[in-house]
Amino acid sequence: MKKEWLTPQEIAQQTGYTRQTINKWINREHWTTAPRKGIQGGRGRKVLIDERVRQFLKTSARQVAEDGSHYRPSGRKDPLTNLLVTSVQQMTNDEREKLTALLLREGILGMLNRLGIN
Known part of the structure; x- marks a missing residue:
């Protein structure tokens, strides 16, 4: 079974949260991380997407099931x-x-x- 690793930026894009929020969760929830090869600085880590991370993201996910296409700016x-x-x-x-x-x-x-x- 191949392990799935994602960067905080990739998780943020998939969930709609900011990279900073994802990094806060990484630290608070003690998710497994590893350095990315050839990348220095704060963006240089990746997160192991295990069942614990999936469950946390599922329970924390924003509710976006509603179709927003019927919302219009008040001027229209x-x-x-x-x-x-x-x-x-x-x-x-x-x-x-x-x-x-x-x-x-x-x-x-x-x-x-x-x-x-x-």
């Missing part, structure tokens, strides 16, 4: 979205609570029916 929203958001922001807390209760109770279709929008 359609006019209706901007109008609705601005209107809700201008409501009092009592008005927001009542609107929330209505939406939870009747849903969007119920609210649209009350407004005469079918």
Whole structure:
């Protein structure tokens, strides 16, 4: 079985964390490291990716399962979205609570029916 070694930079690229965070974990968790041949300085080590490291990275992994493609910068929203958001922001807390209760109770279709929008 071939041993898998990765540099902190490679681990950082795969996990989305910074190289500094990976190096902090290496020291704190006492992961097995070895010097890289021909490399001097702080970037000159590699990490043995064993089951302990895999488990730590798995439990520490950022949750990136959500598709972020539907997020848009606020400047690119359609006019209706901007109008609705601005209107809700201008409501009092009592008005927001009542609107929330209505939406939870009747849903969007119920609210649209009350407004005469079918």
